[in-house]
Amino acid sequence: METAKLDPAGPPGAAKSASDSSAGRRRRARPFPVRRVVPYGYLSPTLILIFVLMIIPITMVVGYSFKDNVIVEQNPVFAGLANYATVLTDPDFLAALKNTFIFIIVSTVAHLGLGLAFATMLNTPLLGGMTKAIFRIVYILPWLFTVAVIAVIWRLMLDPSGVVNYLLTAMGVIQAEVSWLSDPNMALWALTFINIWAGFPFFMISILAGLQGISPVLYEAASVDGATAFRQFRNVTIPQLKPVLLSMAVLDLIWTSQQFALIWMTTGGGPLNVTEMLSTYTYKQAFSSYEFATASAAAVIVLLLTMILAFFYVRLQKER
Template sequence: MTRASSRKTAQPGRRRNWPGYLMIAPAVIAVLALNIYPLFRGIALSFTHYNLVRPNTPIFNTFAGLSNYTKIFSDAKFLQSIGNTVKWTAVNLAAQLVFAMLLALVLNKRLRGRSFFRTMSLVPWAVPHSIAAMTFTFLFNANVGIINILAVKLGLLSEPVSWLGNTQSAFWCVAFVAIWKGIPFQMIFILAALQAISSEIYESAEVDGANQWQQFWRITLPIIKEPLAIATILNLIGIVSCFNTIWLMTEGGPLYSSEIIYTYAYRQGFIVHDLGTASAASMVLFVIMMLISTVYLRLARGDRGVSA
């Protein structure tokens, strides 16, 4: 709605444009130097032999063709990490979306103490990832963790379980923490969209005899569809690159059961010290992200153009 007025005030001839270029120059230079150049350097790196363990071999820092890519795609650990990434993303996204939606719907009602509930439910988002990971590592601990203590006390377990040291449970425990931490971010965006809906629509729907279930599917969801999709895709990018939680809780283990592409690329780069294959793996992740972000752009632009 303010578009019309901003267009009107930005009349060409009346204003000199050079201060505008001067204003954007520092940021443009920073983005070029800190995002665009490293991106191309990274693309080049994925086609280069760059194993830091053997810097004196003649092939070091020479063109490698596709060999970094063939190397990772013949690595069972990488293939496993792709599968884990898909599982990780699906589980996280589904759980975060459902809980965030329910929470946003509840916090949009006229509850007593609503602002208290709102602030408090945002706490997991405010907590740094690494702190959350350390906290839950403590809670899941086999000897001193409250989860084992309570489970044993209540008779759910006969003896304490090493939740993070077990290939059956480690993935799910880490996913639980990521979900716990991810719900508020998704919720804020949904809540912002919900608050833009006028209550009159619901009142007239009530008069027409629509129940809450029908109101949600017929009125609420269609209206918030676009912001919901955008928030979901933004959240998805956070989920796919959720390094801290995984690395601090399990380091991708045990037996790579919680390894995703991101942690695989980190391991190749800074533990195995082969920056070439690490870059190749991060490129695979990047291509997936770009496919996702194309969808994001479509939705964000809608029919209004990028300049909106």
């Protein structure tokens, strides 16, 4: 009985396939470091812009906050936490902090409330398509105006001889002309109202998009179970909109805390600092009093407060 003789080199083509696989492994191994660097090459323009436009300026401002008055002093000396102590004990800063808190809380609550109310009205099936389109155009107009236009319009309307006083006097609501932006008792609330009027259309559009993304099946199921319109709103609409509402609320807190142009062009922080905000306080310290070191300390404090809000926003996005 003959036995097959085995070729010590293996079956035909085995050596070739082995060499090809080893060469393939070498070819795959060579560009491995390159593949790890390539993504950073694509990201490099963005990283460079972030470094130049964000990291360097923030680092410089933080450094300024620990020195004696910079820019105006040729050789500023290290001052430690003295600038922070000056800012935190300044009555104007404390007043600006309180005003900013009231301004952003009232504005955020009103933005969400008005945005939800108008979005619900625009999402109702009781209105026709043309009617909804007209109302959307009308409601979105405040958001289309620039800050300068909004400031000029409302300064003219809220003037003691403006149209607001004329209408309120004609309706018997007030008996004498009111200086809405000059009265210390009314200026902060008038400014807050202007900010609410200018900002609620954005929230209306965002919430309307969220409403249109809710499945009608949920409402049909709730209706079959006997839920009233109010219970459907409370148990279906609000839970479905919760991620949108929370994200918009945190974003509005950040945006409103950084509001400057509207405040500066309407009241300038006055009268008697009743509309002074953290943004206007920092600006005045730098460009009116030329105290760039204390302005830098105030800016760092504002940055830390904003970072806390940003942390909650990022956490909400991760949960979603």
